[in-house]
Amino acid sequence: QELAPLNSDTEKDRVDWAQLEAKYGAFPKIPEGTRAGGVSKTLTNEYWRSLGEGYEKFGKKAGATVAYQAAQSEGDQLGQLTIAEGMVTTGFNVILVSPQTDANLQPVMEQAKEANIPVVNVNDAVVPQAEHYVGNVQRDNGVRVAKWFIDNRPEGGKVAIIEGQAGVFAAVQRTAGFKSTIGENSKFQVVASVPGNWDRQQSYDAATNILQQNPDLVGFYCNNDGMALGVIEAVKAAGLLGKVAVFGTDGISDAYKSIEAGELTGTVDSFPILTGEVAMETALRLVAGQTVARVVATPQALITKDNLAKYKGDGVDIRAVLMKDAASAQ
């Protein structure tokens, strides 16, 4: 029967990543020579490379061969389609896709279905027809940062948003989450919401201009870490470090370093390696013939200097930490 168009945030048929084992049992044996293909948005961002690392890690553990490819740039929708189609043609057993847009990998879904190859939509844009989705809630990124401001800046004030590329799913969702949450609190005022196009330099320039007009700004929310790292330089140059809070998204290693150094205020880490592992686990469970909930939710957390040690550092087993987080949230 026709599946209802997927909304990964509200889908009822969902399971939290921490519940996978509890619900579906220990990881089953997969057929000899299983090949799993990952199709990423781009490799020019650490986030997507880490996701691939997670695929490989779990694939190795489970004894599957993993191929991980990406389009040549973030806007190369047809290139990504070509790659995914190639994977269907060359007979991968399961394909994990992170589509550039809601639609650009649509044909692959159809072709794979015909060829009986399960496809898992991992993060970011959501293909409405996707039968399987693994990932976090993009909107929630913005919500978490907005909540931080509401909790930590009770007196309110002016905030600004540096958006990703116009029209891109993750950017739209994150921005919307932040805007609507902070908008519920009348003390805050979004004075600027301008595009940084995922670009450090443009974000730097935009932040400089915003700060010049609003020296009393209390904070920036940026749709990714690269832009946040540009913004933090602008804040430093304006001599406002410590006065203006700056948040990024993704949790790339440079963001952690910056938080440790007391510059970046925080980032919403969506734990790409772990997400990759969970996605691969889900994919391989499908290959083994299991039925898995349509949506597998993966963790994210707002990292600031205060809780950084918990998530990062020697001897931290991130999986265990997040398991504990998940358990306590239940």
Added chain:
Amino acid sequence: MTTTARLKFEGITKTFPSVKALSDATFSIKPGEVHALLGENGAGKSTLLRILSGVSRQTSGEFYVDGKLATFKNPEDARRAGIAMIHQELQQIPNLTVAQNMFLGHPLKTAGGLLVNRREQEKRAAAALAMIDPSIDPSTPIKNLKVAQRQIVEIARALLENAKIVAMDEPTSSLTPAEFESLAVIIEKMAASGVAIIYVSHKMDEVFRICHQGTVMRDGNVVGTVDLRTAAQSDVIAMMVGRELMHEEHNSFVKEDVRVEVRGLSSAVTHVRDVSFTVRRGEVVGIAGLVGSGRTELLRLLAGVDKIGSGEISIDGRALKLTNPRSAISAGIGLLPEERKREGIIPMRPVSLNMALPSLRKFAKVGVVRHSAVNTTAETLLKRVNLRPFQIDRPIKLFSGGNQQKAIIARWLAAGSEILLFDEPTRGIDVGAKSEIYHLIENLAAEGKSVIVVSSELPEVIRLSDRVIVMRNGRIAAQLERHELTEQTIVSHAVGDAEPNTLSSTQEHTHV
């Protein structure tokens, strides 16, 4: 003779994929000799000079400068060996000044060789230009000059080089006899100091005026070298074209009815003012005047290229509304433009399609051009104008200048134009072809077409015209009937002898 030849060609052959442009050219030139290179369009004169000046390489054979084997890899090598060249086509950079163009490639330097010494360049350029036309300002961008002035710049550039061999490929094609006189003086002086000069021109009187020896070429072969001081002009021409050329008298085919009537025509963009005249069916009207008198501008007005300010043009009694060349073409007007390379040809397209361009729709059936029809017409018309080599599919840029000119004439025959405007129709055209073109014009007149011919060559104007309009300063100075036509009268009207003191000599150059 005991002196070694300054320049000696031995068996120079040049083959292009589809033509043999030169075969086994052998002759030599002594120091101080002014040597004419004669031949019809496409005979291979320019090809030989391009090899001499290092622009292209011969397929086989060699040549010697002062007895030394010359192996030029590029124009620079040739220059270093003391060869200066004036190219048939203007080789200039529109946005640079006259002086910059004249020193292009070898600017005078200052500040330890880092900067260009503009002042010194302009000084020397002015000095060189002054020998021919002192009115040219070396600091104006070259794109602001008229073709004639640009050609003078090319000559002056060659003079700057202090070369021992100067090759001139049709240096006077846009010049009037006045400028030629200055050039003749310069050439004599150079020859006297031992420089060897190769002179290519289709203007026979020039050649006989200044050249000592002449090598005649035909279809890439050297036919022979003659002493021009003793030879008869008709013999040389016969050598060139392979037949005798008759001196033909003017034939008149003027009918009664007025076809073109121009009343009070003024240009919106140039200095052409208040021009009124008529042209009858079968009439050939010549337009004479000094450089800058507005002849070209008048034709451009009639052809719809330039915007009309005021006045009226009517054809067969019907007033025309000319808004662009297309409207003129559909009214039956065809313009052979003055500057062929810029305004005439589409370089990469075949000759046949260059010919058919304005009349493509006539060759089309249900929107599809019938190339067979184009080719049939092209074969007929291009044969009529005697295109050589007769390869109608070749890109037009591969043809010699004269043959390009013929193709553009054929263009208007194909379009069936009734009113033909010819701006310098025989520029760069060989004597044989020239008389062919004269015939052609007469034939057109005989067919009842009306022809307006602008020419700087007075004998040509007189030979062709039933009536001559003399222009001065953008206005008509006189209209002369056939029986009044002498070079004397035309010149005196052109320079305005009647009112000698009103002449602005910076705008207008000495003689017609």
Added chain:
Amino acid sequence: MSDIAAETPKRSSKLFSSFSLRDAGTLIGLIIIMAVFAALVPGFLFERNLINILQQSSINACIALGMTLVIISGGIDLSVGPTAAISAVLTAALLVTGVPVPVALLAGLGIGAFCGLVNGVLVAYVGLQPFIVTLGTLSTYRAIALIYTGGNPVLGVPQGFRSLFNGNVAGIPNSVIIVAVVAFAAWVLLKKTPIGEYLLAVGGNEEASYVAGVPIALTKITAYVISGVLAALASFILIGRLGAAEPILGNLWELDAIAAAAIGGASLMGGKGSIVGTILGAIILGAMRNGLTLMNVQAFYQLLATGLIILVAMMIDRATRGRG
């Protein structure tokens, strides 16, 4: 030194016009690339994969055909991607609201033509440089598509429309057939109609064309309008495949299209270009992508290979046909 090189064109005989020789160069480039991949990738030459390559090249080929005509006329059209996007979201929106397919199609092609018309008028009548005009409309059209949709994709394109552009006839994808037909039409236009000759003339020597009575403005505008219409058509193929129209579709299409046209022999100076060559150029680019993906080459190295292959294709071509 392209002009000087003209002195030694290696045209062998009248039968082989410079046109087909140039195309032969491109063909050799394609064959070499295919041979290399065939040796490296098992199954590369399977019929199924070859059809894949054609299908994957079809959108770029469609865009590149219009681009070729614009380039021949001495212009360039950087706005093809956003034009496709506008046309896609409009067509999809109409289809979703239940407008009959032919009407929606016409509307989409019409808006594509209109986008091209704006470019053409700015170039031909206002007299601005084509590069900068279409750079400006590149942003403008994209913004219009985004504003019109609020940045959201238009989902739920009806099956009737989709099968029109995404179906097969005897195993050949419709998109390939459509582009083949368009290519033939473009070839006829260029080689057999007055407008084709006008395009070559205007690109070859604009002033001389003007004096010879060629309708310059009309010719240029025609080229841009065709480019806009073909961008719309390409967007139909895409939404047929994807079942959705996105306002950000068509990103960087212009570069692929220009690359295909240039590999195929179009000169960005105008006056020169070949329909057959452009199609071959698009297939070269498509085959390359397909082959690299099948070889599982990592993204960075794919990028490297893309760049190098473009350069190598041009060099092979240059070597096979000599300078000029």
Added chain:
Amino acid sequence: MSDIAAETPKRSSKLFSSFSLRDAGTLIGLIIIMAVFAALVPGFLFERNLINILQQSSINACIALGMTLVIISGGIDLSVGPTAAISAVLTAALLVTGVPVPVALLAGLGIGAFCGLVNGVLVAYVGLQPFIVTLGTLSTYRAIALIYTGGNPVLGVPQGFRSLFNGNVAGIPNSVIIVAVVAFAAWVLLKKTPIGEYLLAVGGNEEASYVAGVPIALTKITAYVISGVLAALASFILIGRLGAAEPILGNLWELDAIAAAAIGGASLMGGKGSIVGTILGAIILGAMRNGLTLMNVQAFYQLLATGLIILVAMMIDRATRGRG
């Protein structure tokens, strides 16, 4: 119809060469845009904001200067962004490993020059079309930068280096001073030296230049090398500002630079261009971005405004100086 425009040459006087008239057109465009923003945005004309605009325009201006020289020579350089990226990651990597600043600087400029050299050689000696050569190296150089760094940014650029490019002298940002010096040097090069004349000549009429003995290949290569070096310099300004060098930096810089050069009067047909105009063009684009951000214009509408302003700037310019 730029060429036909010659039919109506509006040469008014020798004193005003077409050059400075053209620049006046660009200046008027800038003034109008500044006036509009000044009316809409309070504080737009504050000294601090004006300095901001200059600083934010400096990187594009630096790239655009090199681009102008390349365009004048009849070429185009699409690879400036990736060239900057290679140079940035190399320089940063050297600095991070403790190499002295001057050595790292030289290495960065050197690799920029080398990238330009490769472009130049492919254009001048191999005889490929500039657009397609630099489209190929655009991918190739980007891939090299990505492969070299594994896609990661190089962090921790030492303060000594940063303050060199990101400091101030008497309130004027160093980057502005650097670009001003470069612009002056470029102006001298173009207007006063033989190579400048050669650039204009080669772009204006290559055949005539060849015949006149202009070293064509050398001239073209020089333009590309300068463009590469200036891309490297621009990348220094950027990493000075950001403190990190990313392999993906410089994305789409080529379009901004070409827009600046074109707004400033460079003709993509070659042989024409102005240093002053390019600087004004870069400032127009910078002022526009700055103003739109200050007005908090939403992303889609910023895109719209960007496109429209490019078009309007060109039209103002065209109107003020007439056709041609």
